[in-house]
Each structure stands twice: as C-alpha cells, then as structure tokens.
Amino acid sequence: MHIHLPSHKHSPPTVNATEAQLIKKIPVVSDFLDVFPKELPGLPPDRDIEFAIELVPSTAPVSKRPYRMAPNEPKELKTQLQEQLDKGFIRPSSSPWSCPALFVEKKDQGDKRLCVDYRPLNAVTFKNKYPLPHIDILFDQLGGATVFSKIDLRSGYHQIKVRQEDIPKTAFSTRYGLYEYLVMSFGLTNAPAFFIYLMNSVFMNELDKFVVVFIDDIMVYSKNEKEHEEHLRIVLSHLREHKLYAKFSKCAFWLKEVAFLGHILSAKGVAVNPSKVEDVLNWKQPQTVTEIQCFLGLAG
Numbered sequence: 001m002h003i004h005l006p007s008h009k010h011s012p013p014t015v016n017a018t019e020a021q022l023i024k025k026i027p028v029v030s031d032f033l034d035v036f037p038k039e040l041p042g043l044p045p046d047r048d049i050e051f052a053i054e055l056v057p058s059t060a061p062v063s064k065r066p067y068r069m070a071p072n073e074p075k076e077l078k079t080q081l082q083e084q085l086d087k088g089f090i091r092p093s094s095s096p097w098s099c100p101a102l103f104v105e106k107k108d109q110g111d112k113r114l115c116v117d118y119r120p121l122n123a124v125t126f127k128n129k130y131p132l133p134h135i136d137i138l139f140d141q142l143g144g145a146t147v148f149s150k151i152d153l154r155s156g157y158h159q160i161k162v163r164q165e166d167i168p169k170t171a172f173s174t175r176y177g178l179y180e181y182l183v184m185s186f187g188l189t190n191a192p193a194f195f196i197y198l199m200n201s202v203f204m205n206e207l208d209k210f211v212v213v214f215i216d217d218i219m220v221y222s223k224n225e226k227e228h229e230e231h232l233r234i235v236l237s238h239l240r241e242h243k244l245y246a247k248f249s250k251c252a253f254w255l256k257e258v259a260f261l262g263h264i265l266s267a268k269g270v271a272v273n274p275s276k277v278e279d280v281l282n283w284k285q286p287q288t289v290t291e292i293q294c295f296l297g298l299a300g
Contacts, residue, residue, distance in 0.1 A: 013037030019248045026253050028229055032236040036248040037154070043088045043182060044159045045243050049198045051184040051191065053166040054126040061096035062120040066173040073103055073112070077174060080114040084179075089158055093180035095168035097121065115186050116172040122189035130193040135261050138212045139270045145221035146267040147228040148258040151235070152250035156216030157191055159244055160184040160198060202238050211235060212260075219260050228254070 015023070016038040024030045069077065084090040099120055103112040153159065162170060162182055170181040170188070184191050192215055199213040210231040212219040220235050222228035232253070239246065252258060257266040264271045 013041040013245060014039070016248075023248060028232045029236065029253055031233075032240060035236055035239050035244075035246055036251075037245050040087065040155055040158060040245055044161055047161065047198070047242075049194065049201065050161050050163040051166070051188070051194050052163045053121070053169045053188070053190070055169075056124050056126060059124040062124065063096060063098045064100050064117075064120055064173065066175050067100045067102050067117070069103070069175070074175065076103065076112055077101070077114065078176065081174065081176060081179065084114070087158075089183045090179045090181055093168065093171040093178045095171035095178065095180055097169050097171045098173040098178055099171070101172045101174045113186070116170075118185075118187040118189070121169060122187075125189050128190040128193040130197050132192060132196055133214055135214070135263075138214065138261075139263065139265075141208050141212065142221055142265060142270060144223050145265070146256065147222045147225055148255045148260075148265055149220040149228070149232055149253040150251060150255075150258055150260055151218040151220070151239075151246045153216040153218070154245045154247040156195060157184040157186060160194060202242050202244070203235070206231075206234065206238075214261055217261065219258075219265075221265070225254075 013034050014037055015033050019036065019038070020033060023033055023036060081090070099116050099118050101114060101116050104115045105111070106113050160183060162184060167180050167182060170185055171178055172180070184194065195215055196213070199215075199218070200207065203211050203213055203218075207213065210221055210227070212221065218235065220228070220231050222231050238244075257264060259265075262272065
C-alpha cells in the first residue's frame with residue numbers, strides 16, 4: 001500500500017456551502033459558522049486534558065495479529081486509513097503493542113466505521129472511575145423549560161489528543177501495516193470518562209442551569225426565547241473558545257419539543273420517545289447472550 005504522509009498544520013475550519021446558507025438563517029447560530037465545519041480541521045489543539053492510558057503494574061505489551069476481512073473490506077480499509085493519515089489522526093507505528101482493526105456498521109447509515117478491538121489493551125488498563133451522568137438526574141433540571149437546542153459534536157472523540165507517552169499503546173494491526181492514534185479512539189475503555197470530563201470542564205458554570213451534557217451531546221434549555229438567545233450564545237462561544245466543533249446535520253435549534261437520549265423533552269416535561277417503545281415492542285425474542293445484551297442496551 002502506498003502511504004501518503006501529509007504535513008499536519010491546523011487549518012482553519014471550512015463550512016459546507018449548503019449548510020452555511022441554512023446556518024445564516026438561524027438566530028444566534030448564524031454568528032458561529034466556524035463552529036460547524038464540514039470536517040475537523042486537523043489535529044485538536046493542545047489542551048490541559050489529554051487522554052491517558054494507565055496500565056496495571058508489570059504489564060507487558062500485548063500484540064495481536066490482524067483479523068481476516070470480508071472480500072469487499074480491504075478497499076474500504078485503504079480508503080479510511082488514508083483519510084485518517086491525511087487528517088493526522090493516525091501515523092505509521094513501530095510499537096510493540098497492537099490490537100486488531102475491524103469494521104463496525106454505523107447505525108441507520110449502512111456505512112462502515114474503522115474501529116479497533118481494544119479488549120486486550122482494556123484488560124490491562126486501570127479503569128477511570130470518573131462518574132458518567134445518570135439520565136434521570138440530568139432531566140431533573142428541566143422544569144419550566146419551553147425552548148430547546150441540541151448540539152452534537154463532530155467525531156467528538158477525535159477532538160482530544162492522546163498523551164504523548166501513551167500513543168504507542170493505541171497501535172492497531174491491519175493487513176497494510178501497523179498504525180497508532182494521536183487522538184482518542186473508539187473502543188478505549190476510559191474514552192467516555194475522559195470526554196465527559198472535558199465537557200464538564202468546558203461547561204461547569206452552565207451545568208444544572210441551562211445545559212445538559214451527555215458524552216458528545218449537548219442540550220441547551222431555557223424558559224423563554226429571550227433567555228435562549230443568551231444561553232445559546234454562551235454555549236457556542238465556549239465551543240469556539242475551546243476549538244470544539246459540531247456537526248450541523250445532527251444539531252437542532254429553537255425547538256419546542258426535542259428528542260434527546262431516548263426521551264421527548266417539551267414544556268409538558270419529559271416522556272419516553274415513542275419510537276423507542278415501538279422498537280422494544282417489535283424486537284424479536286433474543287436467542288443468544290449477545291442478542292440479550294443488545295436488547296437490554298436498547299431497553300435501557
């Protein structure tokens with residue numbers, strides 16, 4: 001495989017032209033075009049928070065051979081490796097560590113996402129006990145809210161750098177060689193905890209007042225439109241200040257009713273999303289342990 005290794009200067013974010021026209025029509029949001037780029041502009045900036053991988057004592061590097069792939073997957077593997085190389089998210093590696101790469105189908109899209117089976121690394125990693133928020137507790141703060149906006153970060157995990165000395169531990173094996181991540185990757189055991197730590201740090205003054213954060217999903221809620229204008233501007237200003245980028249196609253603004261974390265939020269309160277109830281009722285009877293786990297994940 002021919003590998004093109006570009007330089008990785010942090011370029012200014014560029015916005016999709018069609019999305020830009022839509023953004024310009026949305027109050028407050030129109031002042032923050034740069035927060036909604038069509039792609040991440042490159043490696044994230046240096047932050048106080050970097051992803052760290054702390055190992056249990058006396059751990060030796062673990063190395064696993066690449067998985068076999070379906071006949072149609074090698075071409076897609078080449079494409080996605082090159083895309084991540086171009087963005088500076090990965091680089092060729094000579095690490096003694098390696099976990100096998102594999103493809104996971106994206107929900108509702110049919111596209112395949114390149115992931116890494118980090119179970120061997122996770123087994124020897126100290127588990128971060130930073131608490132993840134409980135959904136019911138998050139929703140306790142919404143009383144009286146009538147206006148909502150939700151913001152979904154673009155490839156949120158890739159917006160956090162891996163600590164320099166831990167980069168070799170992220171190495172993954174493919175039929176085209178060994179690579180390692182410079183940004184946080186899906187599948188790493190402590191990734192959710194680190195991300196919620198970053199989000200809590202960014203929005204600490206706004207949490208439980210007019211912001212709910214769950215991993216890379218941000219909900220802004222207000223009692224009226226005047227308040228919402230102020231609240232939305234504060235949140236988008238924080239994202240700009242910290243060079244955190246959102247995916248416009250997954251965001252929604254100035255709503256009276258919004259679907260969020262499997263629930264419907266409105267001035268009437270919080271209700272379970274009917275589509276989730278329908279999914280549970282229509283779910284075929286699970287036959288295996290994996291199918292039971294999938295059902296329990298859906299049912300919450």
